[in-house]
Amino acid sequence: MTTLSNARRARSLVRGLIAGAAVWVVAAPLPAAGQALDPTFTKDIAPILQRSCQKCHRPNSLAPMSLITYDEVRPWARSIKNRTGLRNKMGTMPPWYIEKDIGIQRFKDDWSLSDDEIATIAAWTDNGAPRGNPADMPTPPPFIDVDEWEIGQPDLIVSSGAVEVKGSAPDWWGSLGQADSGLTEDRYVAAIEYKERNNLERGVKTDTVGGLFVIHHSSVATIGPEGSRRNLHIWPVHEVGRNADVFDEAAGVMLKAGSTLMFSSTHLHSNGTDATARLEVGFKFHPKGYEPTQDVQFLFFGNGPDIDILPLQDNQRMDAYFTLPENTKLSVYEPHMHAPGVRMCLEAVWGTTVQTLNCSGYDHNWVRVYKYEDDAAPLLPKGTILHLTGYFNNSLTNPNVADPRNWSGSGHRSVDNMFINLLQAIYMDDEEFAAEVAKREQLLRLTGGVDIGCLVCGANEAQANAGGAQ
Ligand code: HEC
Structure with a gap:
């Protein structure tokens, strides 16, 4: 030996x-209050996997292994306990990074696990991951294929030209050209989604999301028929692993007849296999005759010029500020950083009121869009200062960074950095805003408690109680 x-x-x-x-x-630790006692696969674990994991962990989808049957799941029990136990930290499963002990907690399509579910998984694993009674097994839910549209069949699909990416090609950044939309009348867009179409074989190489795709990201803009810059509209960006955008019901976005799509800023990242790929843009329209009552604002704010990521250091912090020019309802929170990014917080400051709207972990492998539930979306009066804080780990403990010995500044390539929140919002006049606040106050009266993000909720009453001075 x-x-x-x-x-x-x-x-x-x-x-x-x-x-x-x-x-x-x-x-003999006591189980948490809502945690299942003596959990089994069929009764307690399978329902969690169905809701939060199998969208990706099934044959021919995004993830490296299927987690459907007991025999498939059993060998992964310990790994599942470890990954789910990471909560909002890089590497967590499912990929959802909102911190649960601070800020707003109600989002659309939230597939994250509760503390009780995480504890149930841990207890199941520690008890030897028993199968349980086969009769308890829930019926499998229907799933759509990774190559199908999340938003349903689009009303209009426009494709970029095809591009060849050699297996050994270096990263490439440039334009995929333009494409005619073929649209003959103005339509309002309810949702937009991107799909990369390529000739890579499914179910072979899926160690990372990037294993199935070579178009790392692409920002897509449309120009109206006159082609002037005035008609330029920038759509949410395509990024590998990012979910679809469904706009606020009242805020459909106009796509003009005769528009041309421009795939001007595209990043191609080869994955070791020769591939031919193109990007499809799927638009879902509102019915004809629909008129929006509100406009989506893309409040992309952050700080580019000052980015100064030092080599071999964890805990590097940046701040950025933005004063809201109008009364605002925030509908989307989307942190955007690059490989060294590990955390972001968004705070709202209005007079002496300071509220942390959200904090979230960040993993550059998983770009996530978080859509607030309509009655939980922050309502921020004109003049509110948004304060963004970003945390960067450019050290050997961050596996996403290719070589942390390098300094990096601002830029579009993955080895450069960004510090932005790609917020989406709706601006409101005073009357609309007061009506939204009143609705929230009504809810608060029913439920009690505090509405994080509704900065002025209760302020009118407080003022009235104090003598109603204006
Ligand atoms: C959005 C797609 C997606 C969802 C949802 C998802 N996963 Fe994953 N999972 C992946 C991908 C892709 C990987 C491989 C890359 C990585 O490790 O991040 C992975 C990796 C893993 C691994 C590590 C595998 C290894 O090789 O060590 C485990 C364990 C895991 N997932 C469990 C889960 C569990 C449990 C859930 C639900 C609670 C879940 N995942 C939800 C896509 C997903």
Whole structure:
């Protein structure tokens, strides 16, 4: 036996002792209040996997392994416990990074796990991951294929030209050209989604989301028929692994007849296999005759010029500020950084009121769009200052950074950096805003508690109680 394996044995003995001691200290921990007792796969775990994991973890989808049957899941039990236990940190499963102990918690399509579910998974794993009674197994939910549209069949699909990406090609950044929309009348867009179409074989190489795709991101703009800059409209960006955009019901976005799509800023990232790829843009329209009552504002704000990411350092912080020019309802929170980004917070400051709207972890492998539930979306009066804080880890402990010995500044390539929140919002006049606030106050009266993000909720009453001075 070699010295090396002796050393290994000694180390694992020490680990065993430490683990033994820990078990002794925390002997028989009490389960959390909502955690399942003696959880089994069929009764407790399968429903969690169906809701939060199988969208990706099934054959021919995004993830490296299928997590449907007991036999598929059992070998991954410990890994599942570890990944789900990361909560909002990089590497967590499912990829959802909103911090649950601060800020607004109600989002559309939230597939994250509750603390009780995380505890149930951990207890199941620690009990030896039992199968349980097969009769408890829930019926499988229907799923759409990774290559199908999340928003349903689009009313209009426009494709970029095809591009060849060699397996060994370096990163490439440029334009995929233009495409005629073929649209013959003005229409309002309810939702937009992007799909990369390529000739890579499915179900072969899916260690990362990038294994199936080569178009890392592309920002898409349309120009109206006259072709002037005035008619330029910039749509939400396509990024690999990003979810679709469904606009606020009242705020459909106009796509003009005769528009041309421009795929002007595209980043191609080869994945080791030669591929031919193109990008499809799917538009879902509102019915003819629909008129929006509100406009979507893309409040992309952050700080580019001052980005100064030092080599080999964790905990680097940046701040950015933006004063809202109008009364605002925020509908989307979307942190955007690059590889060293690990966390972002958004705070609202109005007079002496300061509220943290949200904090979230960040993992550049998973770009996430968080859509607020309509009655939880922040209502921010004109003049509110939004304060963004970003945290960067450019050290060896961040596996996303290719080489943390490098300094980096602002730029579009993945080795450069960004610090932005791609907020989407609706501006409101005083009357509309007061009506929204009144609706929230009504809700608050029913439920009690505090509405984080409704900065002026209760302010009118407080003012009235204080003598109604204007
Ligand atoms: C949006 C798609 C998606 C969802 C939803 C998702 N996963 Fe994953 N999962 C992936 C991908 C892609 C990987 C491989 C890349 C990575 O590790 O981030 C992965 C990796 C993993 C791994 C590590 C595999 C390894 O090789 O070590 C585990 C364990 C895991 N997922 C469990 C889960 C569980 C449990 C859930 C639900 C609670 C879940 N995932 C939800 C896409 C997803």
